[in-house]
Amino acid sequence: MSNQVLPRRTRRRSAHVHIDIGALARELTLKSYDALMQNNEVWRQWRELHPGHSRKGLEDAYVARYLAAHVAPARAMLAGMLAQAGDEDLKARIHRALIADNFLVRGRDPKGWTR
Numbered sequence: 001m002s003n004q005v006l007p008r009r010t011r012r013r014s015a016h017v018h019i020d021i022g023a024l025a026r027e028l029t030l031k032s033y034d035a036l037m038q039n040n041e042v043w044r045q046w047r048e049l050h051p052g053h054s055r056k057g058l059e060d061a062y063v064a065r066y067l068a069a070h071v072a073p074a075r076a077m078l079a080g081m082l083a084q085a086g087d088e089d090l091k092a093r094i095h096r097a098l099i100a101d102n103f104l105v106r107g108r109d110p111k112g113w114t115r
Contacts, residue, residue: 017071018101020093025067025074032070033062075101 017025037043047053050061078094 016104018097018104020097021071021074021078021101024077025070026063028070028074028077029063029067030059032066033059 037046046058046062050058053061075098078098081094082091082098
């Protein structure tokens with residue numbers, strides 16, 4: 001059994017994601033980074049993996065490595081927001097983003113669906 005505290009690297013997935021979903025996934029990644037780096041042992045290990053990086057560089061390296069793992073939760077979070085009562089304009093924007101994202105993932109042209 002390994003003493004490694006950091007999560008294992010996820011397989012890289014397609015970079016095709018709608019910009020709104022990508023932005024939420026980045027936010028989720030940064031929140032997980034902030035939570036993980038509260039642990040001194042995790043912080044030490046991450047710094048050892050990236051010697052010479054500034055704090056911003058360490059954060060950017062984490063986002064680059066783990067962003068793909070946060071795309072599915074971002075999609076699920078937005079889909080869940082559709083079920084809640086609220087602003088219809090926001091719901092329409094989320095709906096368009098999820099449809100366009102679905103087209104991007106499948107390699108189709110979403111142009112008619114994004115506006």
